[in-house]
Amino acid sequence: MATGRTHRPATRSRGIPEATVARLPLYLRALTALSERSVPTVSSEELAAAAGVNSAKLRKDFSYLGSYGTRGVGYDVEYLVYQISRELGLTQDWPVVIVGIGNLGAALANYGGFASRGFRVAALIDADPGLTGKPVAGIPVQHTDDLEKIIKDDRVSIGVIATPAGAAQQVCDRLVAAGVTSILNFAPTVLSVPDGVDVRKVDLSIELQILAFHEQRKSGEETAAGDGGKAAAVTPRDDADQGPDGDVPAVMPA
């Protein structure tokens, strides 16, 4: 088995690669859909197609969990649903707090995907006193002053930050100090946290910018007139030493 002993700090306590973990929820969703249609078994090929991945990758992913398939037949849907759920820790209840109840926070509070997967919105928290007590998604908003008490009383270990960027780090610090060890950050800021605390970031603006990059590539040199002169010289030259135009005066200050 693991002949090479990996005495690496954290991150890989138990063998399952991070990339695999990130795909498990995807498989779980596809399997749940199959389960509802009462499909008893599924092959790696079929499931991979449903999840939008390569079948070899899927099999290798599952191999990290154990040998849950039957050769010549496929995987038992119900059994696999349970195994993945357990591996992801979804067989237990995870109380979650959402901090920052603006448009996004409210959308998150209403998001159905939470409850259906073992996540429970334990509290909604906002700094605006005007919101305090007002119900959002059936849950009364509480004031930031009570943040520490809420975290501790409900033993919340997962926090969602949906505040403006300026408040994010401060909220983060308070969450961590109160005992939260996993944070899902929607604010466009890089959060700094102590070791042992996990942060995942969701940034709408970044996703769009990545799309814009590829979009620009696709549109090639057409460049439907951006801002006239310097507008994206694009330089489709894909040869070795690309100096991407490099000499566009533009904002060259110094």
Place this chain on the structure above:
Amino acid sequence: MATGRTHRPATRSRGIPEATVARLPLYLRALTALSERSVPTVSSEELAAAAGVNSAKLRKDFSYLGSYGTRGVGYDVEYLVYQISRELGLTQDWPVVIVGIGNLGAALANYGGFASRGFRVAALIDADPGLTGKPVAGIPVQHTDDLEKIIKDDRVSIGVIATPAGAAQQVCDRLVAAGVTSILNFAPTVLSVPDGVDVRKVDLSIELQILAFHEQRKSGEETAAGDGGKAAAVTPRDDADQGPDGDVPAVMPA
């Protein structure tokens, strides 16, 4: 990250690595902040710290764009802001449509991060006739029937899907047929699109599940986790009334 079904063999023949592209917006944000504080130059070390990455990685990333730094000094902030913006295609205006104006769609429409980068919300679209004409974020919602016309009239190439999962594929097909070639998908579904169309996926539920996995690791190292009696307390699947996230409206009409 799992995008949909869009495999690009490589960005052109001689392109910027995907991992680098994904970090450019991060650098851009840090640089913009420096620019606002009128900082003239910045070293790779400082900028890397601000962006939360390794300085060697940052330098290598920039090296793909060209040699924009000055040895012994660092990078000119303004100049770099422009170069990255241009590389990402942000020097031109990108009209964007948001389909599905529930809580999430409304949050997106109000999101300031769009306008500040070259993205302009060209239209909000929803299938609910009751919403038609109602302004959200100052923009009147239009009905799905007019989707094709809107896309074509405004030459929209980027679409954001914030509908319930059940409607996502259909909306996607219509967007693509009308000319959209980049899609940001918030619905918990794997979209299938023809070649040449980019899909990026943002899935709140998946992010939380990944956090739960690590959380379980952290808290339950000695919790056998074997499928002994303890885990049996939780029935793997019994959400008969509450379907999976796919059936729960990801967004509700505001």
Place this chain on the structure above:
DNA sequence: ATGTCTTTGTGAACGCGTGCACAAAGATGG
């Protein structure tokens, strides 16, 4: 039982991304 057929599980090769470490390039001071 035996042979055939299907599908899993995985060894191995490959490619990409990351981080180290250092030489080259330019600034700065004498």
Place this chain on the structure above:
DNA sequence: CCATCTTTGTGCACGCGTTCACAAAGACAT
């Protein structure tokens, strides 16, 4: 002009993730 100092740009090595290709394992028919 030369020496020294700072910081970039990158060659290189390493590890992770992906993919191929196939042997092993079981189902099923005869």
